[in-house]
Amino acid sequence: MAKITLDIFRFDEAVDTVPHRDKVVVDIPETTTVLDALEHAKAEVDGSISFRRSCRSAICGSCSMNVNGITGLACKTPCNTVMDETGTVKIDPMPNFQPMKDMVVHMDPFWDKYTRLKPYLQPKDADSAHATERRVSPDDMHKLVQVANCIMCATCYALCPVVSVDPAFAGPAAIAYAYRFIEDVRDGERKERIAQISEDYLWLCAHCYACSYCPKHVDPNDRIIDVKRAAISERVMMNERGPRHALTVVKTIKQTGMLAETELIQGTVGRFNIIGLLKVAPLGLRMASKGKLPPIFMKPIPKVDEVRTIIDSLEVPVA
Amino acid sequence: MSTTLLPEEQPLSSHVRTRSSQTKRYGFFPGCVAKESCKELFNSTMLLADKLGIELIELTAASCCGASVVNDVNRDVARVLNARTYAQAEALGLDDVITICSTCTGHMRAANKELLESEEHMAQANSILGKFGAKYEGHIVVRHLLWLLIDDIGLDKLKSMVVRPLNGLKVAPFYGCHIIRPEAVNGWESARNPHSLEDVIEAIGGEAVDYAGKTRCCGFHIQLEKDNVAADMVGQNMRMAQDHGAEAVLTPCPLCHLALDGYQQDAAARWGRTDLPTFHLPQLVAFALGVPAETLGLNKHLIDPRKVLVDRDLIA
Numbered sequence: 001m002a003k004i005t006l007d008i009f010r011f012d013e014a015v016d017t018v019p020h021r022d023k024v025v026v027d028i029p030e031t032t033t034v035l036d037a038l039e040h041a042k043a044e045v046d047g048s049i050s051f052r053r054s055c056r057s058a059i060c061g062s063c064s065m066n067v068n069g070i071t072g073l074a075c076k077t078p079c080n081t082v083m084d085e086t087g088t089v090k091i092d093p094m095p096n097f098q099p100m101k102d103m104v105v106h107m108d109p110f111w112d113k114y115t116r117l118k119p120y121l122q123p124k125d126a127d128s129a130h131a132t133e134r135r136v137s138p139d140d141m142h143k144l145v146q147v148a149n150c151i152m153c154a155t156c157y158a159l160c161p162v163v164s165v166d167p168a169f170a171g172p173a174a175i176a177y178a179y180r181f182i183e184d185v186r187d188g189e190r191k192e193r194i195a196q197i198s199e200d201y202l203w204l205c206a207h208c209y210a211c212s213y214c215p216k217h218v219d220p221n222d223r224i225i226d227v228k229r230a231a232i233s234e235r236v237m238m239n240e241r242g243p244r245h246a247l248t249v250v251k252t253i254k255q256t257g258m259l260a261e262t263e264l265i266q267g268t269v270g271r272f273n274i275i276g277l278l279k280v281a282p283l284g285l286r287m288a289s290k291g292k293l294p295p296i297f298m299k300p301i302p303k304v305d306e307v308r309t310i311i312d313s314l315e316v317p318v319a
Numbered sequence: 320m321s322t323t324l325l326p327e328e329q330p331l332s333s334h335v336r337t338r339s340s341q342t343k344r345y346g347f348f349p350g351c352v353a354k355e356s357c358k359e360l361f362n363s364t365m366l367l368a369d370k371l372g373i374e375l376i377e378l379t380a381a382s383c384c385g386a387s388v389v390n391d392v393n394r395d396v397a398r399v400l401n402a403r404t405y406a407q408a409e410a411l412g413l414d415d416v417i418t419i420c421s422t423c424t425g426h427m428r429a430a431n432k433e434l435l436e437s438e439e440h441m442a443q444a445n446s447i448l449g450k451f452g453a454k455y456e457g458h459i460v461v462r463h464l465l466w467l468l469i470d471d472i473g474l475d476k477l478k479s480m481v482v483r484p485l486n487g488l489k490v491a492p493f494y495g496c497h498i499i500r501p502e503a504v505n506g507w508e509s510a511r512n513p514h515s516l517e518d519v520i521e522a523i524g525g526e527a528v529d530y531a532g533k534t535r536c537c538g539f540h541i542q543l544e545k546d547n548v549a550a551d552m553v554g555q556n557m558r559m560a561q562d563h564g565a566e567a568v569l570t571p572c573p574l575c576h577l578a579l580d581g582y583q584q585d586a587a588a589r590w591g592r593t594d595l596p597t598f599h600l601p602q603l604v605a606f607a608l609g610v611p612a613e614t615l616g617l618n619k620h621l622i623d624p625r626k627v628l629v630d631r632d633l634i635a
Binding site for chain 1: 351352354355356357379380381382383385386387388389390391392393394395396399400403425447448450451453496497500501502503511531535536538539540541543544545546548549551552555581582584585618619620621
């Protein structure tokens with residue numbers, strides 16, 4: 001048994017204007033999970049401590065919270081892996097959400113983004129057109145199994161730095177779940193789904209891999225890349241900056257072997273998009289004043305033909 | 320403090336010491352940005368290598384690493400491009416490829432991991448490389464200069480080489496996502512509680528500032544998608560750094576450098592003025608090791624870093 005101090009975020013939106021913190025000491029084995037430590041504190045010390053929980057075994061996705069600055073499932077986090085040398089565990093609600101009461105947050109923005117996906121199968125034809133159930137090959141199903149493990153705990157959404165500054169971004173979980181239907185061979189709305197998630201800022205993912213800390217190993221970071229590739233192969237919203245940027249990168253690598261920065265700005269923003277180019281001009285001028293502009297014409301690397309051979313050998317979409 | 324890693328996230332031990340650590344000859348992959356808009360990074364890296372007594376042999380025919388964006392178009396291109404780069408290093412008798420960019424590090428390591436772990440990927444790459452007579456044997460280790468400093472030079476040695484200690488300059492480390500995440504690819508240290516940059520800052524006489532923004536994203540990859548969001552990501556992190564007392568920022572990544580140096584001004588409306596000067600890793604280390612400040616390209620930064628050096632009596 002060990003004396004563990006839980007340093008808990010306390011806030012009740014019904015009565016408080018600002019949050020405060022309470023320290024609660026519990027006498028429990030060190031290997032107790034943070035969730036069980038909170039349960040103990042609620043049962044033995046202060047019944048008003050609020051947090052969501054249900055299964056206690058990383059299946060229901062209710063108890064994601066921030067423990068010592070790291071967001072994850074409290075039921076999957078043993079105290080001895082997170083407490084400091086004084087035996088203290090600092091507990092806060094998930095970031096990127098409005099707190100409601102203690103660790104309970106308003107989940108509405110997260111659910112809204114799920115709802116927009118129409119997260120159910122929309123087959124091409126009626127069930128009555130099929131004599132038996134719709135069959136899916138093991139290979140086709142295999143692609144979906146990992147994503148189907150998502151328990152909607154919102155850990156990835158809470159970790160996402162883009163959501164933290166722009167709540168319009170769909171966030172990792174919604175994009176990963178969009179993938180689950182986009183890649184389902186029974187679904188008839190593939191293109192519409194790709195268009196919908198593209199409109200919800202699919203291409204605003206900053207490639208930061210913060211969502212690689214998925215407690216169920218859904219790896220939204222990889223699924224986001226998969227959905228972008230599906231968008232390009234289905235040629236959805238090809239005039240938007242995201243797809244243009246990706247395709248221009250490949251184009252400049254093929255031309256010069258390098259990522260040609262000047263060409264990349266023009267290719268992404270649009271060579272004839274005067275307003276767009278004027279918007280990036282101030283930073284360009286600031287850089288120019290320091291002699292920091294990339295070359296306007298890149299000299300190709302030695303043996304650039306080899307790079308072209310590589311790209312030509314693979315099935316690479318072009319703009 | 321005890322570890323913040325969950326048991327399943329223990330650091331990888333895959334960072335074998337290579338022959339290069341004895342011969343002091345390393346393959347060097349500068350990446351695109353150090354050859355284009357951050358030439359001061361390339362130059363200061365070469366000056367630092369001279370001081371350290373190591374030879375960085377530039378892979379001059381190497382291509383872009385794929386910069387995380389190429390995967391959005393095709394899953395195989397970046398892997399095969401990097402296999403070509405590794406084959407070039409092997410042909411020169413090298414077994415180490417040293418990078419000076421977090422994004423290059425992460426994506427070249429990811430490509431190497433896929434090549435080494437999948438016979439299918441290796442065969443695909445070599446069948447394409449074979450068209451121009453190249454072959455990747457699978458002997459390359461990709462490391463960042465930051466790890467070389469700690470593993471091959473050593474912090475004690477580095478400390479003993481310092482001739483111009485930073486007088487306690489408060490420096491905020493900024494890692495850049497792809498040198499730490501995903502841990503399964505990088506794994507040199509915990510991505511959630513890294514300390515390599517802090518260790519280097521302390522070794523050269525600075526004081527490392529601890530703040531939550533150090534492992535967060537600079538927004539570089541979405542600057543052209545939505546520049547205000549990218550600027551907000553810079554502002555948010557730099558606000559945290561300044562609130563924790565930082566006078567300057569140190570980053571191993573030129574993409575982060577472009578973002579932090581370029582966008583603090585645009586972020587000021589929402590996050591307040593921060594104006595933290597941002598040093599490239601080799602700039603600040605080379606400076607502490609006595610490389611003349613005028614040769615480090617400090618005048619190329621949008622937020623002039625010479626001011627904090629003057630304030631700390633480090634330069635006149």
